[in-house]
Amino acid sequence: MPPLTNSTATSADIHTRRGVAYGAGAYILWGLVPAYWPLLVPAGAAEILAHRIAWSLVLMAIVTTALRGWRPLRTLSRKGWLMVTAASVLVAANWGTYIYAVNSQHVVEAALGYFINPLVSVVLGVVVLRERLRKTQTVAIGIAVLAVVVLTVDYGRLPWISLVVACSFGLYGLIKKTVPLDSATSLTAESMILGPIAIAYLFTLSANTFTGHGVGHALLLASTGVVTAVPLLLFGAGARRVPLATMGMLQYLAPILQFAWGVFVMHEPMPASRWIGFGLVWLALLVFTLDAVRNSRRRLLAPVE
Numbered sequence: 001m002p003p004l005t006n007s008t009a010t011s012a013d014i015h016t017r018r019g020v021a022y023g024a025g026a027y028i029l030w031g032l033v034p035a036y037w038p039l040l041v042p043a044g045a046a047e048i049l050a051h052r053i054a055w056s057l058v059l060m061a062i063v064t065t066a067l068r069g070w071r072p073l074r075t076l077s078r079k080g081w082l083m084v085t086a087a088s089v090l091v092a093a094n095w096g097t098y099i100y101a102v103n104s105q106h107v108v109e110a111a112l113g114y115f116i117n118p119l120v121s122v123v124l125g126v127v128v129l130r131e132r133l134r135k136t137q138t139v140a141i142g143i144a145v146l147a148v149v150v151l152t153v154d155y156g157r158l159p160w161i162s163l164v165v166a167c168s169f170g171l172y173g174l175i176k177k178t179v180p181l182d183s184a185t186s187l188t189a190e191s192m193i194l195g196p197i198a199i200a201y202l203f204t205l206s207a208n209t210f211t212g213h214g215v216g217h218a219l220l221l222a223s224t225g226v227v228t229a230v231p232l233l234l235f236g237a238g239a240r241r242v243p244l245a246t247m248g249m250l251q252y253l254a255p256i257l258q259f260a261w262g263v264f265v266m267h268e269p270m271p272a273s274r275w276i277g278f279g280l281v282w283l284a285l286l287v288f289t290l291d292a293v294r295n296s297r298r299r300l301l302a303p304v305e
Contacts, residue, residue, distance in 0.1 A: 023247050031254040054225075090175065105266055137288065
């Protein structure tokens with residue numbers, strides 16, 4: 001194999017840097033979105049979710065047409081459409097729960113869901129894909145379970161927002177692995193499934209805020225499609241340019257920003273017991289991340305047979 005020339009190496013570096021920038025941009029936007037949803041009040045969580053789905057359908061139909069990407073949808077199998085339907089239901093549950101959490105001042109609890117999401121994905125891999133847990137992964141999951149117990153005692157209930165956010169997004173990611181579509185086309189397909197239901201729901205609302213609170217409010221509701229699609233498109237562009245491990249490290253940007261918003265801007269209560277629970281979650285993530293880095297290095301250094 002000929003050595004890389006300077007121009008080739010530079011081109012590869014630029015490709016990687018762009019990928020990191022796209023990925024970081026996606027997670028930063030997801031991290032800042034708690035500042036956006038309260039702007040849509042007095043619309044309730046269900047109405048905002050319906051607008052998000054409806055306007056995502058409009059935007060992604062335009063994007064898919066511009067990219068001439070309808071062919072994969074026309075040739076998608078019945079099984080593929082069933083998987084897309086399941087994915088769309090899960091992502092709607094995730095979106096709806098998150099919007100409710102932000103607008104009811106539970107941003108910190110929602111951020112917790114995205115912190116534990118990588119660990120939920122590992123558990124799903126074991127349960128569904130029959131993957132084997134490494135000892136360090138078992139330790140990380142054990143610490144995370146202890147954290148949930150501590151937080152349950154602190155809240156006086158299960159942190160259901162965190163669990164719904166983490167489990168719905170974990171299952172969504174698991175299903176997306178089996179759908180033979182790129183991120184943009186897949187989002188279009190998911191919007192096609194839920195879009196008609198969302199539009200019908202909006203037309204049946206007796207107190208639809210889209211027409212009753214001025215042009216500015218209507219434009220904000222219409223912008224939910226952009227707020228939904230842009231980070232997903234950036235994520236897809238980044239994932240194609242950098243290793244999955246790099247994207248895995250970048251994903252912590254979103255819950256860190258969400259947590260900071262909840263604590264330092266919204267001033268949500270954080271008693272000592274809650275800090276202990278979050279500290280255990282962060283310890284679990286540290287153990288999990290170090291194990292992932294170590295395992296990745298072992299694979300790279302392993303001799304090729």
